[in-house]
Amino acid sequence: MARRTRGTAAGLDRARITTTAVTLIDRDGLDRFGVRRLADDLGVDPMSIYHHIKGKAALLDAVSESVLAEVTVDASSADWVAIARHTAHGYREMAYRHPRVFPLLATRAQTSPVALAALEHLTTAMREAGIPDQVVADTPSILFGFLNGHLLARTREDATPVPDFDPRTHPTMTALAPNLTDFGSTEEFDRMLDTVLKGIAQAG
Amino acid sequence: MARRTRGTAAGLDRARITTTAVTLIDRDGLDRFGVRRLADDLGVDPMSIYHHIKGKAALLDAVSESVLAEVTVDASSADWVAIARHTAHGYREMAYRHPRVFPLLATRAQTSPVALAALEHLTTAMREAGIPDQVVADTPSILFGFLNGHLLARTREDATPVPDFDPRTHPTMTALAPNLTDFGSTEEFDRMLDTVLKGIAQAG
DNA sequence: GGTGGCAAATCTACGCCGTAGAAACTACCG
DNA sequence: CGGTAGTTTCTACGGCGTAGATTTGCCACC
Numbered sequence: 001m002a003r004r005t006r007g008t009a010a011g012l013d014r015a016r017i018t019t020t021a022v023t024l025i026d027r028d029g030l031d032r033f034g035v036r037r038l039a040d041d042l043g044v045d046p047m048s049i050y051h052h053i054k055g056k057a058a059l060l061d062a063v064s065e066s067v068l069a070e071v072t073v074d075a076s077s078a079d080w081v082a083i084a085r086h087t088a089h090g091y092r093e094m095a096y097r098h099p100r101v102f103p104l105l106a107t108r109a110q111t112s113p114v115a116l117a118a119l120e121h122l123t124t125a126m127r128e129a130g131i132p133d134q135v136v137a138d139t140p141s142i143l144f145g146f147l148n149g150h151l152l153a154r155t156r157e158d159a160t161p162v163p164d165f166d167p168r169t170h171p172t173m174t175a176l177a178p179n180l181t182d183f184g185s186t187e188e189f190d191r192m193l194d195t196v197l198k199g200i201a202q203a204g
Numbered sequence: 205m206a207r208r209t210r211g212t213a214a215g216l217d218r219a220r221i222t223t224t225a226v227t228l229i230d231r232d233g234l235d236r237f238g239v240r241r242l243a244d245d246l247g248v249d250p251m252s253i254y255h256h257i258k259g260k261a262a263l264l265d266a267v268s269e270s271v272l273a274e275v276t277v278d279a280s281s282a283d284w285v286a287i288a289r290h291t292a293h294g295y296r297e298m299a300y301r302h303p304r305v306f307p308l309l310a311t312r313a314q315t316s317p318v319a320l321a322a323l324e325h326l327t328t329a330m331r332e333a334g335i336p337d338q339v340v341a342d343t344p345s346i347l348f349g350f351l352n353g354h355l356l357a358r359t360r361e362d363a364t365p366v367p368d369f370d371p372r373t374h375p376t377m378t379a380l381a382p383n384l385t386d387f388g389s390t391e392e393f394d395r396m397l398d399t400v401l402k403g404i405a406q407a408g
Numbered sequence: 409g410g411t412g413g414c415a416a417a418t419c420t421a422c423g424c425c426g427t428a429g430a431a432a433c434t435a436c437c438g
Numbered sequence: 439c440g441g442t443a444g445t446t447t448c449t450a451c452g453g454c455g456t457a458g459a460t461t462t463g464c465c466a467c468c
Binding site for chain 1 (some may be wrong): 305310311312313314317320321324327328331337338339340341342343346348349351352353356362363364367369370374375376377379380383384392393395399400401402403404407
């Protein structure tokens with residue numbers, strides 16, 4: 001033993017790298033995140049990381065995948081609406097747990113086994129319920145389109161219920177403001193999610 | 205006159221900066237974009253840009269705003285569904301015109317006058333049609349949640365209809381693959397958009 | 409014409425970043 | 439003990455965003 005001039009001992013592997021990276025992004029944000037800072041936190045030379053992960057882009061992929069893996073798959077055989085709701089809520093909770101990592105997820109293709117398993121589970125239940133194939137095939141795009149876009153907006157650092165506008169030129173939105181008080185709440189999320197699911201249920 | 209050692213003449217202003225930036229991102233992508241490269245394209249010293257825009261973050265804000273402004277507002281007084289569809293299509297076309305800029309939009313809060321005007325227009329029409337206030341108030345979040353998330357997925361450089369998975373473990377998605385052939389088409393978009401709008405129409 | 413003022417544009421320099429390539433260390437096997 | 443393969447570190451390079459000082463271009467006014 002010779003090195004280890006920094007705090008944390010080495011014994012580097014993918015898992016330790018990604019979990020440390022997630023912690024670091026959660027704390028300091030994506031902007032301040034980088035290979036060198038991560039290496040500091042790991043108590044390691046920056047270049048050491050490159051023997052486990054190809055480069056910064058791959059590192060961000062790994063972070064994204066690691067956080068997505070926190071979402072547990074519902075193995076139950078409940079009706080498809082329940083499955084969809086369960087998946088959506090799990091996804092949402094992950095987003096709120098890691099608001100600064102979430103933009104990575106929404107921006108990247110998700111082809112991890114977990115994600116595919118969840119989709120297979122949901123679509124199978126829908127098909128068995130007699131939903132038309134085209135509707136079933138469209139559902140993942142619609143559902144995760146909504147989830148990614150909506151959660152991106154809600155977990156944004158500067159998220160506010162209502163941007164400031166002139167009440168004179170925007171009377172309707174002014175009148176609607178009282179209906180936006182539960183901004184970011186579970187109730188609001190459920191309401192919107194149900195709206196989307198209702199559309200799917202009646203499509204085709 | 206002394207300077208102008210580069211091709212393009214100066215006479216810098218916000219508009220010239222942002223439109224050049226958009227062109228540059230369209231061509232080379234967000235990763236390769238930076239203040240110095242932009243300055244090169246403008247035939248100008250990097251620091252000159254700072255007299256018109258505070259820094260890189262503000263620059264990206266400006267780019268985002270500039271691209272959003274391409275979406276024209278429908279001033280018609282058609283029914284709310286038609287307005288929603290028109291807005292959605294305009295937004296979608298913008299996204300496909302600038303796929304490499306779009307992630308900026310989806311990631312940022314949009315409080316520009318144009319955006320607010322569009323929302324006011326839509327919500328007013330909905331209210332006049334007798335839609336419950338809570339539903340009207342939720343609609344912007346639902347609609348643009350879907351639009352941002354969905355278009356983010358479709359305009360991604362590596363977007364593919366179906367990620368490769370094992371047909372043995374994912375029989376349903378395999379069976380569904382034929383229904384995904386119009387991936388990215390206007391027809392697919394209309395179908396999904398209508399699904400969302402139907403959910404909204406029947407909510408509350 | 410001269411001159412003062414001022415905004416715009418530029419120059420210089422600093423501290424950061426990601427990472428290629430060479431070198432050193434470690435652990436294990438014969 | 440020597441070899442050898444995997445890991446970690448060292449060194450260095452080119453590029454980045456931008457603070458601060460400086461120069462330029464332009465105008466109004468004497």
